[in-house]
Amino acid sequence: MLTLIGFDVSNYFNMVKLALAIKGIEYKTVILYPNQTDEYLLKSPMGKVPALETDQGVLTETNVILEYLDEAYPNSPLYPGSTFEKAKIRELVKMAELYIELPARRCHSEAFFGQKVDDLTKKEVKRALYKGIEGIARSAKFNPYLAGEQLTAADIVFLYSADLAAAVAGKLFAVDLLEMAPGAKQLMDKLNQLDDVIQIAEDRKLANIEFKKYIASLS
Numbered sequence: 001m002l003t004l005i006g007f008d009v010s011n012y013f014n015m016v017k018l019a020l021a022i023k024g025i026e027y028k029t030v031i032l033y034p035n036q037t038d039e040y041l042l043k044s045p046m047g048k049v050p051a052l053e054t055d056q057g058v059l060t061e062t063n064v065i066l067e068y069l070d071e072a073y074p075n076s077p078l079y080p081g082s083t084f085e086k087a088k089i090r091e092l093v094k095m096a097e098l099y100i101e102l103p104a105r106r107c108h109s110e111a112f113f114g115q116k117v118d119d120l121t122k123k124e125v126k127r128a129l130y131k132g133i134e135g136i137a138r139s140a141k142f143n144p145y146l147a148g149e150q151l152t153a154a155d156i157v158f159l160y161s162a163d164l165a166a167a168v169a170g171k172l173f174a175v176d177l178l179e180m181a182p183g184a185k186q187l188m189d190k191l192n193q194l195d196d197v198i199q200i201a202e203d204r205k206l207a208n209i210e211f212k213k214y215i216a217s218l219s
């Protein structure tokens with residue numbers, strides 16, 4: 001059986017959780033925070049979560065895990081369509097991670113943990129997020145899903161990237177990021193109504209209590 005390693009507050013962990021839920025794959029969970037212990041680095045070379053233990057070995061990097069799951073469990077495909085359509089989904093996944101999730105992450109400490117981020121970083125992040133969401137607006141179909149009529153891996157990655165990025169943009173720049181991509185808000189609303197997404201949000205809320213204690217213990 002697959003084992004998913006990570007913790008329920010992690011947006012990347014939740015991307016994999018949602019993919020597993022959509023596909024109805026059975027798995028176990030090992031709750032673990034990212035760390036640089038020798039033991040964990042043997043599994044996850046960067047010490048990050050999530051990691052997915054399979055019969056053949058451990059996989060890391062969320063987009064890779066999503067593609068693995070889709071090939072190993074072809075039901076409810078997350079990369080449906082022709083070779084070109086699959087590539088377009090991968091393009092959207094990559095854009096959401098590179099241009100939305102990663103820039104916003106640079107400001108998570110101030111937006112979520114009350115630790116100041118310097119003004120230059122904030123300026124860079126604001127500019128990067130504007131460019132990112134404008135790029136997504138050009139590239140995505142929002143019909144109603146990112147790649148068209150079917151929910152794909154792009155929606156999963158966008159959901160758990162854009163929510164945090166929108167919170168960062170709202171808190172730090174007083175900007176409604178999702179408004180800059182027509183259709184994005186409606187898509188987020190639609191995705192947030194899915195039973196699996198509601199369950200993941202509940203798990204996340206519960207896990208956040210322990211996570212906050214853990215973060216406080218680090219300082």
Ligand SMILES: N[C@@H](CCC(=O)N[C@@H](CS)C(=O)NCC(=O)O)C(=O)O
Pocket residue numbers: 009010011012013034046047048049050060061062063
């Ligand atoms: N590129 C990785 C990113 C995963 C990631 O950044 N996870 C966070 C938790 S949400 C983490 O492990 N952070 C600890 C670290 O960066 O060392 C992926 O796609 O899975």
